[in-house]
Amino acid sequence: xxxxxxxxxxxxxxxxxxxxxxxxxxxxxxxxxxxxxxxxxxxxxxxxxxxxxxxxxxxxxxxxxxxxxxxxxxxxxxxxxxxxxxxxxxxxxxxxxxxxxxxxxxxxxxxxxxxxxxxxxxxxxxxxxxxxxxxxxxxxxxxxxxxxxxxxxxxxxxxxxxxxxxxxxxxxxxxxxxxxxxxxxxxxxxxxxxxxxxxxxxxxxxxxxxxxxxxx
Amino acid sequence: xxxxxxxxxxxxxxxxxxxxxxxxxxxxxxxxxxxxxxxxxxxxxxxxxxxxxxxxxxxxxxxxxxxxxxxxxxxxxxxxxxxxxxxxxxxxxxxxxxxxxxxxxxxxxxxxxxxxxxxxxxxxxxxxxxxxxxxxxxxxxxxxxxxxxxxxxxxxxxxxxxxxxxxxxxxxxxxxxxxxxxxxxxxxxxxxxxxxxxxxxxxxxxxxxxxxxxxxxxxx
Amino acid sequence: xxxxxxxxxxxxxxxxxxxxxxxxxxxxxxxxxxxxxxxxxxxxxxxxxxxxxxxxxxxxxxxxxxxxxxxxxxxxxxxxxxxxxxxxxxxxxxxxxxxxxxxxxxxxxxxxxxxxxxxxxxxxxxxxxxxxxxxxxxxxxxxxxxxxxxxxxxxxxxxxxxxxxxxxxxxxxxxxxxxxxxxxxxxxxxxxxxxxxxxxxxxxxxxxxxxxxxxxxxxxxxxxxxxxxxxxxxxxxxxxxxxxxxxxxxxxxxxxxxxxxxxxxx
Numbered sequence: 001x002x003x004x005x006x007x008x009x010x011x012x013x014x015x016x017x018x019x020x021x022x023x024x025x026x027x028x029x030x031x032x033x034x035x036x037x038x039x040x041x042x043x044x045x046x047x048x049x050x051x052x053x054x055x056x057x058x059x060x061x062x063x064x065x066x067x068x069x070x071x072x073x074x075x076x077x078x079x080x081x082x083x084x085x086x087x088x089x090x091x092x093x094x095x096x097x098x099x100x101x102x103x104x105x106x107x108x109x110x111x112x113x114x115x116x117x118x119x120x121x122x123x124x125x126x127x128x129x130x131x132x133x134x135x136x137x138x139x140x141x142x143x144x145x146x147x148x149x150x151x152x153x154x155x156x157x158x159x160x161x162x163x164x165x166x167x168x169x170x171x172x173x174x175x176x177x178x179x180x181x182x183x184x185x186x187x188x189x190x191x192x193x194x195x196x197x198x199x200x201x202x203x204x205x206x207x208x209x210x211x212x213x214x215x216x
Numbered sequence: 217x218x219x220x221x222x223x224x225x226x227x228x229x230x231x232x233x234x235x236x237x238x239x240x241x242x243x244x245x246x247x248x249x250x251x252x253x254x255x256x257x258x259x260x261x262x263x264x265x266x267x268x269x270x271x272x273x274x275x276x277x278x279x280x281x282x283x284x285x286x287x288x289x290x291x292x293x294x295x296x297x298x299x300x301x302x303x304x305x306x307x308x309x310x311x312x313x314x315x316x317x318x319x320x321x322x323x324x325x326x327x328x329x330x331x332x333x334x335x336x337x338x339x340x341x342x343x344x345x346x347x348x349x350x351x352x353x354x355x356x357x358x359x360x361x362x363x364x365x366x367x368x369x370x371x372x373x374x375x376x377x378x379x380x381x382x383x384x385x386x387x388x389x390x391x392x393x394x395x396x397x398x399x400x401x402x403x404x405x406x407x408x409x410x411x412x413x414x415x416x417x418x419x420x421x422x423x424x425x426x427x428x429x430x431x432x433x434x435x436x
Numbered sequence: 437x438x439x440x441x442x443x444x445x446x447x448x449x450x451x452x453x454x455x456x457x458x459x460x461x462x463x464x465x466x467x468x469x470x471x472x473x474x475x476x477x478x479x480x481x482x483x484x485x486x487x488x489x490x491x492x493x494x495x496x497x498x499x500x501x502x503x504x505x506x507x508x509x510x511x512x513x514x515x516x517x518x519x520x521x522x523x524x525x526x527x528x529x530x531x532x533x534x535x536x537x538x539x540x541x542x543x544x545x546x547x548x549x550x551x552x553x554x555x556x557x558x559x560x561x562x563x564x565x566x567x568x569x570x571x572x573x574x575x576x577x578x579x580x581x582x583x584x585x586x587x588x589x590x591x592x593x594x595x596x597x598x599x600x601x602x603x604x605x606x607x608x609x610x611x612x613x614x615x616x617x618x619x620x621x622x623x624x625x626x627x628x629x630x631x632x633x634x635x636x637x638x639x640x641x642x643x644x645x646x647x648x649x650x651x652x653x654x655x656x657x658x659x660x661x662x663x664x665x666x667x668x669x670x671x672x673x674x675x676x677x678x679x680x681x682x683x684x685x686x687x688x689x690x691x692x693x694x695x696x697x698x699x700x701x702x
Binding site for chain 1 (some may be wrong): 218275276278279280281282283284285287288291292293294295296369374375376377379380390394399400401404405407408411412415416
């Protein structure tokens, strides 16, 4: 029987933490990209596109992330699309993240006065120009705090990738638990590492929110 | 390629799982919201020590994943002598989660109460408890009701993770079925559909309750 | 792990995400694929000592890993290990995420419909094990008791057949979780393999599970995609060679501290 010291446990957890960070970054980057496309589609005011975005949001916000991961991982494979645990996790987290971001941003954009669109149109700005020069600079300011706040959910969401066998922080934790049988210790370490990852994001989000509210 | 008829013999399993999920959601929503309201009050109006303790609890829960909390409760606590059944462990995890989030949400609602209301209530001779329950709480909750609704739905969807500690919920049923007939795509697809349905019904139910509770505004 | 590697991996991942939609579906000879690719991808357990568990570096090690290495060496290809759980090993095979499953896999009719098997490579039996305090001698004694088991494993299917409806079966995602549930006292009876129970006894003498009754003799086979006869005969001949050159026996000595039983594999 191999003996794991505390140092061994922490070292292994930290190695796995790199994958948690990487997966979070990939999911957040992917989520932002998809959410931008969806936001553009929604603002375009084509009825079909708006309906698509509505259904997209409803489906990915209305089903468990775990189920989305199972479907991406085993489901897609069953219909002959080959996908690794990493890809399945990154894909489902991207879908999940984008569905929430697009809603968060909708709130931010909708608070901007409608007159701005009309005024821009009068000035001869195209749809994209209005978006780029008028709407986005204001929307980004309001959207920053809630988006960073949501990134905490993304980091925590990566923990579910453990269930489809991707070795990130949580999976490493349950593997180590089995090798050491010290669940209290191992899961406390795991929780502390997640807290260290998430708390600065929560704090930043709150700070920005206060700052933004104060400047209004 | 797709074959849903292989799922038919397992209808019972799905229904039982669905029932467990509904049951867990019902209890945890009730308990979580009550606990959230109490903690929000403590955080907003309590001494700085009480407020500090509550905010440490809220931050700890909000900044760690649900599945880790669940594993900690189910596998970790027995080593310090606290043994819980899967159902109890799952329920506790759901309640402490919803409570943490709803504390933050309800507190934000309480924060919007104009000072004048407290002063007016005091002048009228209402106690703190009376003011809180009869004057402040309902309008405060009304303001943040949509956020509260969303949070309850998020906790319901998060309960899928309870299958990992063998709580026989809807996801557990899906996993069991696919391990028997190897029809994972169909099984998960149906299950995802059922969750979506639950989420939609839950929002409808919340809206209905909201309309009743907040109807005091309509002064005839 | 170096961050440079992680960066490289990210690029690879980005590339593979991009080509995701273009995933190709080619029906081909798996053995030929392995030889062309020069890599044998084997699904192995990581939570099922002594067949496969993790060492200090969290890399799998055990009987199944040694057998996989032997087969890869005989085929003169590189070995790629894919850690799997009991519940997902067959989907891994069906969806071509792995070429072979060497994961203490038992045979049953449902599985035979889904995949093909090699000749057996290791002996194994399944049983109900548990706390010394609990008096259980047969399936009937399990009435009103709770038994933990890994979902989808042969022992799960066997247990379900013989117990009455008054027995609670708690199913867990993988062996890791089942073992954790037993070790933490969440369940006091588990259905699992004899070797696994022996391993727990070694690890946690105070929770050493006692053998209650046997469920089924279930030697381990190597699983592969259906109708891959070239691959199947290649694997079978490698197993035969491993019996005759003493490799399987020395693997048994290494992990079980005992030789293979008389007559096994003959």
